[in-house]
């Protein structure tokens with residue numbers, strides 16, 4: 482019997498799984514891969530249907546967090562995700578999570594699920610979002626910790642060590658960014674008074690492109706589960722099917738490391754080189 486192939490996404494917020502990784506999650510689940518999602522926050526720091534926190538229309542961060550967790554679980558069911566875990570860190574404060582706290586928390590999930598492949602944000606946080614940058618760093622460190630049987634989790638039992646075979650970072654190229662820019666309000670993040678914007682990856686730096694055309698409607702359904710964020714997605718509802726396909730029909734990544742393959746040839750499968 483061949484062991485099931487396992488894939489884990491580590492994300493920062495409810496909706497990252499659909500917006501950033503929905504295509505691959507839907508595709509691999511449909512191909513019998515066991516998919517796992519770890520989401521670091523419940524998204525309580527966000528807007529509610531376009532209304533800022535503190536306004537009369539906003540339900541408050543605790544109520545929004547509960548609502549967004551429900552939306553997350555509905556989206557995950559749509560994408561066929563096998564198991565969802567929410568770490569419940571504070572939205573917009575992920576860059577204040579310490580190594581002693583965040584690394585074992587993620588490593589524990591990696592050791593339990595034992596994924597062959599892990600996906601997360603790139604160090605650029607897609608558009609400089611500090612939570613995305615933080616989850617990229619914490620996840621990368623957690624993979625090292627999960628594989629190290631001598632890792633000191635300060636008395637916490639994280640389970641037996643597990644070496645992830647491949648780590649990927651989300652890497653949107655110019656084409657993907659053009660589709661995003663057409664569909665969304667400008668994606669910017671302000672940190673330390675500096676406005677950060679998306680910087681597309683050069684096409685040559687993208688190691689892996691996954692065809693997810695067949696699953697674009699599933700991804701769109703999953704995105705639509707995040708009703709509380711509907712204002713940000715309002716423009717999406719007016720898109721033609723071909724524009725949706727441009728958004729969700731392919732996903733590109735940077736292979737940060739692999740223990741099973743190497744070289745310059747572009748991959749079309751996240752499990753390339755893995756026997757399971």
Ligand SMILES: [Zn+2]
Pocket residue numbers: 493494496497610613
């Ligand atoms: Zn996010």
